[in-house]
Amino acid sequence: MKYNKLERMSSLIEWILLFALLATPLMTLTDTWSHLLGGNDSLHDELVKALGHDGDKVFNGVPLKTQEDQALGTLLTQPAPVLSDYPLTFGTRLLATLIMLLPDLVFMLILWQLHQLFRGYRHAMLFTFGQIRRYRWLGLLLCASFVAEIITMPLVDIALTMQGPELHGTISIGSSDFRLLLAGLIVSALALVMREAKQLADEQQLTV
Numbered sequence: 001m002k003y004n005k006l007e008r009m010s011s012l013i014e015w016i017l018l019f020a021l022l023a024t025p026l027m028t029l030t031d032t033w034s035h036l037l038g039g040n041d042s043l044h045d046e047l048v049k050a051l052g053h054d055g056d057k058v059f060n061g062v063p064l065k066t067q068e069d070q071a072l073g074t075l076l077t078q079p080a081p082v083l084s085d086y087p088l089t090f091g092t093r094l095l096a097t098l099i100m101l102l103p104d105l106v107f108m109l110i111l112w113q114l115h116q117l118f119r120g121y122r123h124a125m126l127f128t129f130g131q132i133r134r135y136r137w138l139g140l141l142l143c144a145s146f147v148a149e150i151i152t153m154p155l156v157d158i159a160l161t162m163q164g165p166e167l168h169g170t171i172s173i174g175s176s177d178f179r180l181l182l183a184g185l186i187v188s189a190l191a192l193v194m195r196e197a198k199q200l201a202d203e204q205q206l207t208v
Contacts, residue, residue: 010122017115024104024111032097043096043160044088050157050168051081086164096159103148110141132198135191142184149177 035041117134125131154169161168 006124007122010118013118014115014122017111017118021108021111021115024108025101028100028104029097032093032100043093046096046153046156047086047088047160048083050160050170051083051086081164081166081168086161088160089163092160092163095162096156099152099155099159102152102155103145106141106145106148110138110145113137113141127194127198129195129198132191132194135187135194139184139186139188139191142180142187144184146177146181146184149180 031042035044113134117131117138120126120128120131120134150171150173154171157169158167
């Protein structure tokens, strides 16, 4: 009875993980190329942010600042890069999209390991070295996700500004990123403990 319940639950989670696995890259592609269908141009917004124009008011590419505001800003700060010097060509957009898929790739690998883990549970493989190995992979992939989240946006900014006179890119680390690293280290440690416990259990069975 308990096994049937575990089998049904594992099967349901398998399908959910498989759906998430397929939907993850589609969501990123839809977000980055939605401007072709009249949606928001997220890559253009990211370029504006990378160039330091995120605080400017712009309508259809035309700045809405007055001449007095622009003159005062020139006196107080160095002139910001000109947006028209950084064209968003198809190649630039494609490269930025591929870079943005990097965290998705790591996340998809995590989903796949979880899918295989629950597939094993569905077949009553609860405490095997294969399952423990998947926990170890999950820990490593969570740590890799920490690295991917940190480097992705700076690499995207560099790709978007490659056509201009200067490269721009800033690394930003938040507390949520460190949560990924901490989770990865904890899962890796748990996998090590589970492996040692499995080895001890097997040795005790051989000595009985």
